[in-house]
Amino acid sequence: MNQAHYHLLVNHLPIIIPIIGFLVMLGGIIFKSNDIKKAAFLIFVLGAICTFPAAATGDGAEEIVENLPGVSEQIIHTHEEAAEVFIILSYILGVVSLAGFLATWKQKSYATIFTYVVLIYAAVVLFFASRTGTTGGEIRHSEIRNDTGQNITPESKPTDEDED
16 A cells, blocks of 8 residues: 555544534534533544544545645645645644543533634634545546546547447
8 A cells, every 4th residue: 555545544533523523513512411422522633633644644645645636736736735724623623622521521610612613613614624535536536627628639528329
């Protein structure tokens, strides 16, 4: 396995895990359960931890895919820029969630504030996660690019005969 393969194995975790954390936190709020909220906080921490290997394998993956047909430096750069923002936001979510977990565990009066702050902040992080995931997918999936039509070569254009 190479760095691109490793990156593909781990890059979904920092995106999917916070989605699960968001849903669990909503459940904790709806059911007014501190145990569920604590679980959500820990899920967000796990998501931040999973950001480390995804970030660590990104440069190696870039080295492998940058010379492949249909992959441009601009597409990679766009993904890299989105990932840099997402990585920082994800780490912050993890730290704030850890603080929220401790406040809830110790039954501090301000624990409820952490719940709502983390939930709102997680929604922001998920927006950036979506952008990062989409730009990453565009590297090898030309069908999801906004400029799909510009990437079709004359040999790959469908003909009238192909439609029959």
